[in-house]
Amino acid sequence: MSASIHRLGDRRPPSLDPMLALVAHDMNLVNREILDRMQSDIPLIPELAGHLIAGGGKRMRPMLTLASAKLLGYPGNRHHRLAAAVEFIHTATLLHDDVVDSSDLRRGRRTANIIWGNPASVLVGDFLFSRSFELMVEDGSLKVLKILSNASAVIAEGEVNQLTAVRRIDLGEERYLDIIGAKTAALFAAACRIAAVVAERSEGDEAALDAYGRNLGIAFQLVDDALDYTSDAGTMGKDAGDDFREGKMTLPIILAYARADAEGRDFWQDAVLGRRNSDEDFAEAVRRIQATRAVDDTLARARHYGQRAIDALGRFESGAAKDAMIEAVEFAVARAF
């Protein structure tokens, strides 16, 4: 093992391109598996699933499985099917999320629930989720099944936790971190960890890749939540201010509230209860978030987790795979700058 000291910001501008190049060949095989296994005799299933799956997603999670396998020098092909299973789990949660949030826009396109209705989105999500387990069973590793069934349960718990946290101004940073650790970071962690399982590496390697994925997932979600207060629909693929209008408690609001005076706390209390959801109210929210440095510090938190993700890779050999995985973290936390 070589020494490994990387700090965020060593290079500019960070890009996802090295990771995309690293996994390009494998990703073609994963995409073939995805398209093949979302088929069904019921035409609505591939039609609806294909809308989201072909809809310009970055395939972050399967990409992490593939990159982790590269990092470990895994020579086989089991990870292609498992990466497809991971993407199916993710796609199922997106379909259900859009129903839960009544979203009308994702990745800049109309959501499936708007086009085909909530019932179809719920049921096709269920199908993809079941299909993901069929793929895992075909692979045959109980260890992988345990990792991904546990991640799926944790994701669902995180989603319910988030649902019960909506419009609760007193949520606090700790519970917010619990929520995003479950709803986002758990699948990032599992996607990386299963590469170590198929490569038959040590528990230590498994844990390190889990930590890389988990911390990257938290950083990724923190930046996403910051973008809701800094971006617009064009750059983000969803509507800026959506979280604000839904009363979703994310770290920018949590920090702005914690740092506000009595008048500011009243504003936030009203806002998350839905009493302030005009465009002017959103502009006012952005001003208050800037005044309290709440987005800046949300991004600082993201860099903290990003650094932890990078340091979790310390035990692995240097090389193109490791460099790409490091730069992917830098890219994730740099999106908002």
Place this chain on the structure above:
Amino acid sequence: MSASIHRLGDRRPPSLDPMLALVAHDMNLVNREILDRMQSDIPLIPELAGHLIAGGGKRMRPMLTLASAKLLGYPGNRHHRLAAAVEFIHTATLLHDDVVDSSDLRRGRRTANIIWGNPASVLVGDFLFSRSFELMVEDGSLKVLKILSNASAVIAEGEVNQLTAVRRIDLGEERYLDIIGAKTAALFAAACRIAAVVAERSEGDEAALDAYGRNLGIAFQLVDDALDYTSDAGTMGKDAGDDFREGKMTLPIILAYARADAEGRDFWQDAVLGRRNSDEDFAEAVRRIQATRAVDDTLARARHYGQRAIDALGRFESGAAKDAMIEAVEFAVARAF
């Protein structure tokens, strides 16, 4: 093996009591597992899941796993956890079904989606579904995992198929049978089959129990669909006429339409398109169904599948378990008389 000639109607009145008695001790252990494993740090999860799980369901599917294990003389306890997994899959599909159908009443109680809203029902369903796979992974049988992950995918396909069949007067009996074979019978079949897997019996025994469960499931659904035109909310636990008002294509309508004259066909066409959904329209529908013997023949179809379920048990030893499983079929098809 003893000879086995049973015909429906040999005894009167058939009852589920022998099967309930047969599995009573095991079911206590399954219920303990269910209550134990639906817990979560997120209070809404056990609260919502408990509403449905404690809500007076018959536990038909886990009961079939337990009875099948008794039939085979299985001495172990693996089937308790797996029966809980089966019930979790079923509960998850009920939660999602009620969202899909916008139901407000199930088993005579308000549905979870009415009390806690659609988002919570979708997400807690996802949790129970994930948890069911965690239970299977703990058991550790890839064969059981394959059977139940496949059943889950087939159920979801059947639900989507049914969704696309709504308000389609030209559906036909064959496609209707495809739908109920997937959305209902697949899990009945799997619930029975997994008992043969844990008891390490032959493929032939597996297939026979699968056939028992599958035919019983079809019979069960046919009778349910008939009850929507013969029963009332008090005896059924849901509103009679619900299927009619939702334009759901079930066999009573399919047969009544196939047997109608031009004027009758116009009535059914209007009805399934939602142009006739008053109480008078429903009364008229019931009259037309009676005039064409559509409910009677739906029930005759149910008896056909019930007989097949009973004959599938032919290879197994006579005894209390087999008698109870036969009488359960007789009870299922007799509910509507």
